[in-house]
Structure formats: C-alpha cells, structure tokens
Amino acid sequence: MxxxxxxPIFLFFISFKISHAHVSERALTLLLPTEYYxxxxxxxxxxxxxxxxxxxxxxxxxxxxxxxxxxxxxxxxFFSDYIDIFRVLISLLSFLLLIFLVILGFIGxxxxxxxxxxxxxxxxxxxxxxxxxxxxxxxxxxxxxxxxIGRLLFKNRYIFKLDKNLSLIFPSISFxxxxxxxxxDIAPDDPDRLANVVCIYFLLxxxxxxxxGMSWLDKGECFSVFFNMLSKLxxxxxxxxxxxxxxxxxxxxxxxxxxxxxxLFLTIILATLxxxxxxxxxxxxxxxxxNPLEFHGRSSVILENSLGLLTFALxxxxxxxxxxxxxxxxxNEDVKFIKIIGINAVALLPIAVAYxxxxxxxxxxxxxxxxxxVISDPFNNGSNYFGTNDFHVTTSFFNNIETVRLIWLxxxxxxxFGHVVAVLLAHSISEKYLKSKSSILIxxxxxxxxxxxxxxxxxxxxxxxTVG
Amino acid sequence: MKKILKANISRRKLMKxxxxxxxxxxxxxxxSYSQAASSSPIKIGFQVHRTGIGAAYGRWYDRTTxxxxxIINDSGGINGRPLEIIAEDDGTDPKRGAEALEKFANQHxxxxxxxxLFSHVVIGSAPRAGELKLPYFVVSEGHHVAxxxxxxxxxxxxxxxxxxxxxxxxxxxxxxxxxxxxxxYPDFAFGHDHRDYFSAAFxxxxxxxxxxxxxxxxxxxxxxxxxxxPRDTEVLYHVMVGPAVLTFxxxxxxxxxxxxxxxxxxxxxxxxxxxSTPGLEFLDGxxxxxxxxxxxxxxxTDHDKFYRNAVGVDSNGASVSDPKDVSTxxxxxxxxxxxxxIKKGMExxxxxxxxxxxxxxxxxxxxxxxxxxxxxxxxAKIFNGKTHQTFGHQYITKMTxxxxxxxxxxxIEDTFYPxxxxxxxxxx
Numbered sequence: 001m002x003x004x005x006x007x008p009i010f011l012f013f014i015s016f017k018i019s020h021a022h023v024s025e026r027a028l029t030l031l032l033p034t035e036y037y038x039x040x041x042x043x044x045x046x047x048x049x050x051x052x053x054x055x056x057x058x059x060x061x062x063x064x065x066x067x068x069x070x071x072x073x074x075x076x077x078f079f080s081d082y083i084d085i086f087r088v089l090i091s092l093l094s095f096l097l098l099i100f101l102v103i104l105g106f107i108g109x110x111x112x113x114x115x116x117x118x119x120x121x122x123x124x125x126x127x128x129x130x131x132x133x134x135x136x137x138x139x140x141x142x143x144x145x146x147x148x149i150g151r152l153l154f155k156n157r158y159i160f161k162l163d164k165n166l167s168l169i170f171p172s173i174s175f176x177x178x179x180x181x182x183x184x185d186i187a188p189d190d191p192d193r194l195a196n197v198v199c200i201y202f203l204l205x206x207x208x209x210x211x212x213g214m215s216w217l218d219k220g221e222c223f224s225v226f227f228n229m230l231s232k233l234x235x236x237x238x239x240x241x242x243x244x245x246x247x248x249x250x251x252x253x254x255x256x257x258x259x260x261x262x263x264l265f266l267t268i269i270l271a272t273l274x275x276x277x278x279x280x281x282x283x284x285x286x287x288x289x290x291n292p293l294e295f296h297g298r299s300s301v302i303l304e305n306s307l308g309l310l311t312f313a314l315x316x317x318x319x320x321x322x323x324x325x326x327x328x329x330x331x332n333e334d335v336k337f338i339k340i341i342g343i344n345a346v347a348l349l350p351i352a353v354a355y356x357x358x359x360x361x362x363x364x365x366x367x368x369x370x371x372x373x374v375i376s377d378p379f380n381n382g383s384n385y386f387g388t389n390d391f392h393v394t395t396s397f398f399n400n401i402e403t404v405r406l407i408w409l410x411x412x413x414x415x416x417f418g419h420v421v422a423v424l425l426a427h428s429i430s431e432k433y434l435k436s437k438s439s440i441l442i443x444x445x446x447x448x449x450x451x452x453x454x455x456x457x458x459x460x461x462x463x464x465x466t467v468g
Numbered sequence: 469m470k471k472i473l474k475a476n477i478s479r480r481k482l483m484k485x486x487x488x489x490x491x492x493x494x495x496x497x498x499x500s501y502s503q504a505a506s507s508s509p510i511k512i513g514f515q516v517h518r519t520g521i522g523a524a525y526g527r528w529y530d531r532t533t534x535x536x537x538x539i540i541n542d543s544g545g546i547n548g549r550p551l552e553i554i555a556e557d558d559g560t561d562p563k564r565g566a567e568a569l570e571k572f573a574n575q576h577x578x579x580x581x582x583x584x585l586f587s588h589v590v591i592g593s594a595p596r597a598g599e600l601k602l603p604y605f606v607v608s609e610g611h612h613v614a615x616x617x618x619x620x621x622x623x624x625x626x627x628x629x630x631x632x633x634x635x636x637x638x639x640x641x642x643x644x645x646x647x648x649x650x651x652x653y654p655d656f657a658f659g660h661d662h663r664d665y666f667s668a669a670f671x672x673x674x675x676x677x678x679x680x681x682x683x684x685x686x687x688x689x690x691x692x693x694x695x696x697x698p699r700d701t702e703v704l705y706h707v708m709v710g711p712a713v714l715t716f717x718x719x720x721x722x723x724x725x726x727x728x729x730x731x732x733x734x735x736x737x738x739x740x741x742x743x744s745t746p747g748l749e750f751l752d753g754x755x756x757x758x759x760x761x762x763x764x765x766x767x768x769t770d771h772d773k774f775y776r777n778a779v780g781v782d783s784n785g786a787s788v789s790d791p792k793d794v795s796t797x798x799x800x801x802x803x804x805x806x807x808x809x810i811k812k813g814m815e816x817x818x819x820x821x822x823x824x825x826x827x828x829x830x831x832x833x834x835x836x837x838x839x840x841x842x843x844x845x846x847x848a849k850i851f852n853g854k855t856h857q858t859f860g861h862q863y864i865t866k867m868t869x870x871x872x873x874x875x876x877x878x879x880i881e882d883t884f885y886p887x888x889x890x891x892x893x894x895x896x
Binding site (some may be wrong): 029187294295298400 | 527712717780792
C-alpha cells in the first residue's frame with residue numbers, strides 16, 4: 001500500500017526529465033520479490049521517524065551520548081609532538097606509494113584489471129577509504145599523501161588565507177570535476193589516462209598548499225574535506241588523548257556550526273553517488289531516448305550524462321534547501337537559516353555512505369579479486385610474489401539466486417540503515433538549536449518526507465532493469 | 469602532452485625490455501626459443517571488453533586468450549617467436565575501441581589486433597584498422613564482416629556469423645519441432661536480424677511464420693504479449709536479451725504451464741547463467757542454438773577435452789576453480805581458434821614483422837578448410853577468403869534435466885549463403 005502511494009510521488013519527482021552492470025545479476029534480481037522488500041525497508045524508516053516523533057527529547061540526546069573508553073589513553077603512550085612526526089612519516093610513505101603506483105600506471109599492464117594504479121584508485125582507495133573513516137575515525141589525516149611533503153616544504157607558511165565560510169567552493173568544484181571524470185569520461189580506468197589525471201590532481205593541490213598553506217587540506221582538497229567530514233560520523237574518536245565511542249554522529253555534540261556551503265558540497269557528493277546507478281537504469285535510457293539493449297558505450301552519452309549529473313546535483317541542492325527552509329518557516333523560534341543549513345546538511349552524509357556501499361559492493365566483490373592477483377604481478381612480467389597470480393577471478397555470486405538475494409539484501413540494508421541514521425542525526429541536529437519538541441517536530445517533517453523518497457529512490461535503483 | 473606520451477613509451481619499453489629478459493629466461497619453453505633468441509615477441513593487441521556492457525564476456529574472452537597463448541608459446545610460439553598479449557580495454561565502446569587500435573599500432577607496435585566481440589565496437593573500430601593498415605581479427609559473430617561494410621584489414625576467421633547461424637536452424641526446426649512458428653523478439657536491430665534471416669530461411673524450407681511478436685526493448689513484464697501468440701503455434705522462436713530475459717522465461721512458463729508450444733531459442737539469452745536457477749525449470753525440454761555446447765557431450769572429442777582443460781572449464785561449462793562460475797562457452801572458443809589461425813597465417817606467410825601484414829592477410833584469405841583439431845576444437849570450418857568470414861557446424865541442444873544435451877549438429881553447408889562482398893579485390 002505504501003509502495004502504491006509512494007510510486008506516484010517518486011515518479012513526480014523524477015519526471016522532471018532529470019532523470020542502467022552485470023546482465024545476469026540484474027536478471028536474477030528481477031526474479032526477487034522486491035515488490036515486498038521495498039515497502040518493508042521503507043516501513044522500517046517510517047517506524048524510525050515515528051519513534052523520533054513520539055519519544056521525549058532526552059531519548060535522541062541519550063542515543064548520541066559519547067562514552068569514554070577509560071582503558072585507552074593515547075596520551076599515556078604518545079606525546080602529541082611524536083604523533084605529528086608519525087603523521088608526517090606515514091604521509092611520506094603514502095606519497096611514495098602514490099609515486100610507485102603512478103609509475104606502474106604508466107609502465108604496467110595496459111589492462112585496467114591488471115594494472116595496480118587503476119585497481120587501487122577505483123576499487124580499493126575510493127571504495128574503502130570512506131568506510132575506514134567511518135569505522136576507525138580520521139585515518140586519512142595520516143595517509144594523506146600531501147601532508148608530509150607539504151609540512152616539510154612549506155611548514156606553516158601561506159600566501160593567501162582561506163575564508164572559512166567560502167573555501168568549500170573549491171572542494172565542491174573539484175568533486176564535481178572528479179564525478180564527471182568518473183561517470184562521463186570514456187575511459188577513467190585506462191592506466192595511462194588515470195596516471196596523468198592523478199599527477200595533475202596531485203600537483204594542482206600541491207600548488208594550492210603553497211598558496212593557501214596546510215589548511216588547504218582541511219578546507220580545499222575535496223577528498224580530504226570529504227573524508228574529514230566522514231570521520232565526524234565515526235563511532236570512534238580520539239580527543240584530547242582519550243578514546244570515545246558512541247552512535248554514528250555522536251561527535252557532532254562538540255560541533256554546532258558548519259559553513260553554509262557544506263550543503264553544496266554534500267549534495268554534489270550525494271548526487272554523484274546516486275546518479276552513478278540511476279544512469280544505468282532503463283528509466284534513464286528512456287529519458288535520454290536510447291535503446292538500453294543497444295547501448296553504444298560511454299562515448300554515446302557524454303552530453304546526456306554530464307547534463308544529467310549536473311541537473312541531478314542542482315535539483316538535489318534546491319530540494320534539500322527547500323526542505324530545510326520549509327521545516328523552519330513554520331516554527332515559533334528565531335532561527336537564522338544561513339547558520340543552521342550547514343550543520344543540517346551533515347544528515348546527508350550517512351545517506352551518501354549508504355549509496356556508496358550499496359552501489360560499489362558488486363564492483364568491489366569482483367575487483368578485489370583482480371587486486372589480489374595484481375599484487376603478485378605488479379610489473380606485469382609474469383611474476384607470482386604471493387602465489388595469487390594464477391587465481392581465476394569468479395563472478396558466480398552474480399549467477400546464483402541465493403547469493404544475488406544476499407547481495408541485494410546487504411545493499412538494501414545499507415540504504416535503509418543509512419537513512420535511519422540520517423533521520424536520527426537530523427533530529428539530533430535540530431535539538432541543538434531548537435528548544436521545544438513541537439518546533440523540532442515541525443522542522444523534521446519535510447526532511448522526513450525527503451528521507452522516505454530518497455530511500456525509495458535507492459531501493460528502486462537496486463531493483464529496476466539496468467544495462468551492464 | 470606529446471612529451472609525456474613519448475616519455476611514457478620509452479619508460480614502458482625500457483621496463484618491458486628488462487621484464488622480458490627476465491621472463492624469457494624464466495619461461496619453461498626457454499629451450500624452444502633459444503634458436504630464435506634474437507627474435508622479439510609477436511605482439512597481439514587484444515581489444516577486450518573489460519568495462520561496459522561486455523565485461524562479463526570480456527572476462528572469459530581474456531581467460532580463453534591467455535590459455536591459447538600459453539599453449540602456442542609452450543609449443544614454440546610462431547616461427548620460433550613467443551606471443552605477447554597487450555590488452556587494452558575498449559569499454560565496449562566504439563570510439564574507445566578505435567583509440568585502442570591506434571594505441572596498438574602507434575604506441576605498442578603490435579603486429580595485429582584481435583578479440584572484439586560486440587558488433588558496435590567492431591563497426592566503430594574497423595575503419596581505423598583500415599587506415600592504420602592493422603590486421604584486425606574479430607570474434608564477434610556479427611554479419612557486418614561478410615556483409616561488405618568493413619574493409620580488407622578486418623577478418624572473422626574463428627567464429628561464424630549470426631546470419632549463417634540463424635538460417636542453419638530452419639531445417640531442424642521444420643523437420644523436428646513444427647511447421648508453424650511464432651517469433652518473439654526484441655524490437656530493434658538484433659531482433660530484426662533474427663526475424664528477417666530466420667523467416668526467409670524457414671519459409672524457403674516450406675515452413676510458415678504465423679505471427680511475429682516484437683517486444684519493446686525496455687519492457688520488463690511480458691504477460692500482456694503472450695495472448696498475441698496464436699493458439700495453433702507449434703514452435704515459439706524466442707531471442708530475448710537483456711536483464712529481463714529470465715523474467716520473460718518465468719512468465720512464459722507461468723502462462724503456458726506444461727501445455728505450451730515447443731520452444732526454440734538462442735543460448736545468448738542464458739549465456740553464463742546457471743540453468744538451475746528457480747524459474748528456469750520451465751525451459752526443460754526446450755531447444756537452444758549453441759555455438760559450442762556448454763556441457764561436454766556423449767560424443768565429446770579429444771580436442772574439446774584438451775580445450776576445456778587448457779582454459780580451465782569443467783564438463784558442465786563452468787570454471788574448474790568455481791563450479792558455479794558458468795562460462796560463455798558458446799562464444800569464447802572463437803578467441804582460441806582465431807589465435808591459432810593467426811599462428812597458421814603467420815607461419816604460412818613467413819611473417820617476420822609489421823612490413824608483412826599484407827602477406828599475413830593474403831595468407832589467411834587463401835585458407836579454406838580448417839579441420840576439427842586442437843586448433844579448432846569447436847569443429848571443422850570452411851573459411852571464405854573473399855568475404856573474410858568463416859562457416860562451421862552449429863549445435864542444437866535440448867535442455868534435459870537441467871543440462872543441455874546435443875540434439876542435432878548442422879552441416880557446414882547448412883550455413884552457406886551467397887557472397888555479398890569480395891574483399892580480395894580491395895587494395896592494401
């Protein structure tokens with residue numbers, strides 16, 4: 001019933017003309033009773049929303065309460081100076097690894113599934129790093145390849161100072177360019193091409209560090225900014241030498257302000273992760289008037305997918321702004337929209353992570369096997385350092401209804417759980433600056449509708465026919 | 469940019485040089501090459517669908533190719549020189565495919581290009597192969613080679629084309645399944661080719677196509693089309709492809725139960741799909757065209773045994789390392805056979821380097837009979853040098869207790885049709 005009610009709402013949203021991988025996997029997915037699974041998933045979200053509505057204010061507060069792990073005190077083992085030296089050293093190693101991978105990009109196998117650079121960038125680093133940040137906290141701050149070399153060369157010098165509120169325009173633009181490369185370029189996996197792009201990106205950011213100082217990494221480089229934000233959702237945090245844990249997002253207890261442009265940056269990320277899925281659906285091919293069974297590859301949809309991504313990002317940006325605006329228009333409390341929009345956008349992060357897991361799980365399951373092969377033969381000369389080069393990559397889990405069901409359910413769980421966290425987080429954020437329960441409820445109503453629609457979109461993308 | 473590219477090539481050449489010295493010394497077949505120690509490898513540019521819609525086929529094309537290269541190299545290579553595969557991903561995209569050919573010719577100094585499956589990539593790449601004067605051996609099944617739309621540098625010697633496959637089905641269907649056929653096909657060029665080739669061949673045999681039911685390509689629910697199938701239909705010819713194909717079979721089963729017409733289809737619909745999938749039991753008793761039977765048959769040849777073993781495929785057509793990983797067995801033999809034809813062509817022409825590319829093409833054009841052998845485990849073939857297309861036996865299997873059991877093997881003559889082009893008249 002809910003499904004029937006939501007379908008027209010959803011179609012209304014995507015019929016603005018804004019809006020298809022493994023044939024056998026999706027063919028088997030189409031045999032699954034997703035018409036029951038989807039309403040079940042949405043029901044969980046609706047139930048969560050109702051719980052946030054009817055429970056007292058203290059309940060959500062308790063949920064996000066930090067707990068100190070008293071047995072772990074980093075300060076007992078490390079001086080903060082040593083931590084910074086450690087950070088520089090790890091970063092330098094990371095930099096050397098990157099140089100090694102780029103060289104392999106140029107001289108290694110031309111097959112992207114046998115080249116360490118292509119596999120590492122697309123199937124390991126980009127797929128795993130967001131999850132590492134959520135699970136272990138801000139590990140990227142150590143792994144960041146610019147940090148060590150930047151500290152050694154530029155120390156704390158800078159030529160221009162970055163404005164705290166406006167600097168997010170840089171990561172927003174660069175993530176959008178990255179998205180266009182990932183989703184629209186005809187061969188982002190090509191080792192040569194990727195090696196050139198990585199070099200250019202590294203050098204550009206290096207120049208920006210020279211111009212703006214080390215703070216560029218926190219405010220201007222899109223992956224560092226993204227990963228840094230993700231670490232704020234981590235269930236684990238080291239602060240003042242002490243270890244704390246809590247529900248995803250508990251660290252926001254210590255933050256009450258994010259720059260307004262956070263909403264632009266996060267809607268671009270969420271739009272990218274959503275569009276990289278939507279652009280494979282038969283629905284999208286209908287919109288761009290191309291027969292999905294005769295799809296002639298990426299070069300035939302460069303304009304369509306560029307415009308699609310940009311339009312999707314713009315619409316998502318506007319819809320989210322409108323959602324927050326409407327939520328705060330009818331309350332009897334004095335709230336400045338510009339001050340609260342940034343922190344409200346943080347509720348989009350768990351959804352972005354959910355889409356990330358859901359969409360890239362299948363790619364990861366296959367490409368991690370190729371990665372295990374390639375580490376045995378990184379120079380493509382027939383060596384077999386770890387004995388894994390003779391291994392035959394399998395995709396049988398896409399040919400078997402039971403494993404396809406399991407994969408689908410993990411993907412769907414990710415989508416639903418991400419939205420559940422987002423609902424709770426949005427509620428908790430509003431409690432930071434709204435005093436009465438009634439104001440909080442009113443402020444949350446539009447965003448609850450948004451979350452339900454976005455959950456439906458995510459589950460629908462998982463269930464609908466796609467090219468691939 | 470040019471400088472970066474030049475620098476890349478020189479670095480790559482340097483590393484490859486260092487690597488190749490190490491690898492040749494370490495190779496088991498070292499003794500075989502010692503007589504030709506000064507010979508560099510013969511470079512085969514492998515245009516492979518690593519990403520995009522062809523990736524599932526690309527994985528098995530790659531595995532078959534690597535197996536064939538190992539066999540050829542272990543037996544002494546070509547004219548004493550080892551084969552080296554240089555794989556470039558074409559993204560199953562014609563523009564990218566053409567770029568890959570340029571890289572083979574200009575960056576990697578490949579001797580020939582090889583391996584493409586999807587027709588649109590072949591059609592998009594072949595003109596560039598002609599301009600680059602790069603022999604381009606495709607494994608695509610498309611009629612585009614024999615139709616005359618390509619050029620002298622493009623050849624398809626290792627796999628038959630869809631026109632010959634479809635027309636060769638007509639005699640068996642009429643004589644064994646029924647004379648009144650309804651065709652259900654996706655309503656675009658692929659489906660239209662089946663409709664046109666089969667109906668022409670079937671009607672010339674005295675059969676009758678009593679209805680044609682085109683299905684819109686984006687359709688994902690089919691029940692509403694089944695009432696359009698006439699009640700007196702004796703055979704349902706189906707060639708559905710795409711993600712909804714299993715849904716089509718399931719709904720067809722629900723519509724007809726055990727009382728429907730006999731079913732005939734192309735394995736393409738369920739290539740690499742585990743036939744024990746719930747919903748597919750309805751296919752039991754139905755007939756399929758297979759380019760090469762997925763399941764080892766009672767009359768399995770030693771050549772098929774050898775080929776399966778070399779590629780690592782078990783008697784059920786699945787990977788020996790994972791019995792649930794079903795291969796694209798009906799198609800991938802084409803890579804194995806094409807590489808053996810390149811070997812034979814190079815040996816016949818005394819190929820010594822890029823300057824002999826034209827001689828290689830002439831040598832392949834002069835080939836006719838290709839007997840069943842280790843080089844041709846799918847079966848004997850007759851190559852037509854004028855049309856650059858090979859012709860061979862086709863297999864019709866019947867799904868019996870979840871396995872595809874051989875019901876009929878067509879003659880090679882069943883697959884012939886009049887020449888539509890003579891590429892040998894084109895100059896190099």
